[in-house]
Amino acid sequence: METSAEKVWLTQHLDSRYGNHSGEIMLCNLAFGTRILANAESWDKLSPFQVPQPPSQDAWLVRARDAHLLVGDGAEEVPDTVVRLLAALKTYLKTDIGSPLQLLDQAEAHYRQHHMPGPYTGPAIAAGPLMHKPSRLVDFIFDHTRAFLSYDLKPVQGLDLDLVRMFCERPAMKLRYEQQFCTPHTTQLRARKIAASVPPGGRVLVLGDDDLVSLALVHYGGDFKVDVLELDTDLVAFLKAKGGDRLTVLEHNLRHGVPESMRKAYDVVTTDPPYAANGMRFFLQCAADSLVEKPDSLLFLSTYPGLIESPEKLWTDLDELGLKIEQRWEHFSRYIYNNTYRVEHLAALRQLGSPLHPTSELLGFPYLYAHFFECSKS
Ligand SMILES: C[S@@+](CC[C@H](N)C(=O)[O-])C[C@H]1O[C@@H](n2cnc3c(N)ncnc32)[C@H](O)[C@@H]1O
Structure with a gap:
């Protein structure tokens, strides 16, 4: 008898939302735009698939497979x-x-x-x-x-389901604080990279944390402490509730700079600043001010120069603040490209004379991307 060696695992595109009813959860594959209803039990069913497993015959897991929450290396469908x-x-x-x-x-x-x-x-x-x-x-x-x-069409293994589950409870996104959070997998990858760069006993500062990087950092353990400065009171409360004793979260407006006690105090700083020129500058100023002055202090910066208000100014800002790009990983971060932006972009291009096809299909990608920059402080 022929036996199939097929194995499946959790998609890296997995994200979760609360549903309409109490206890109801939506699990989605952000790249395929598919989603299914789940409940508290579903997390346990999915948990083994953090590593490749033979597919299960359980009815809900079969549906999860159909919705591309579980993917394999075989001839997979494309979105x-x-x-x-x-x-x-x-x-x-x-x-x-x-x-x-x-x-x-x-x-x-x-x-x-x-x-x-x-x-x-x-x-x-x-x-x-x-x-x-x-x-x-x-x-x-x-x-x-x-x-x-x-x-993003090739399945990647290793999604941490604990993060997806924890992030499900996050407060709603607030546009007035320019929030636009990344996928759980992006947060996971950022936290791994940052954690690998912190010296033993070191300190990490997160400037604005709708991406929940601080939670991933403390979740992975390690001999370092993490502080967050954040303006959104709901987010501050959420981070405090989930973070445990290695995480300190302060409600603070970065427009006022970093508090005196936090200047020149951090081995590693990370931020995903606003895309408006003015916001970018004060976030970067806070990053530069809070790093310890030593050659191996690092800023991990997520941004996409092609979409920020002033790309040229980003390079001069970094230069003026003594922040030197040491490494860059292009298209590292993924954020949902929502339909409001998509429609705006299509309308602008159409009004300027672009043909409907293939312009509208070219706007079908699911993610906004950002590069990840590692900068030293000179
Ligand atoms: C600026 S947003 C991310 C922006 C995203 N990269 C974009 O422009 O699409 C990052 C975090 O900074 C927080 N934030 C925004 N303005 C802030 C301020 N003045 N002080 C502290 N945190 C702020 C937000 O609440 C959010 O959690």
């Missing part, structure tokens, strides 16, 4: 957004030949030659912030589509 994208690129290029990345490269060259949006010439009052530099939007859509096709 329907990718199917639609490839069909649109083939029609646009009038060809059937080429790998997805080759089609994208050809489509980008064709788009830039024939369909590049022109400068905005309408009334100033109707020009949103996206209309002034349409070339940045074009760079953004091709870069993000390329990143998604290159990195």
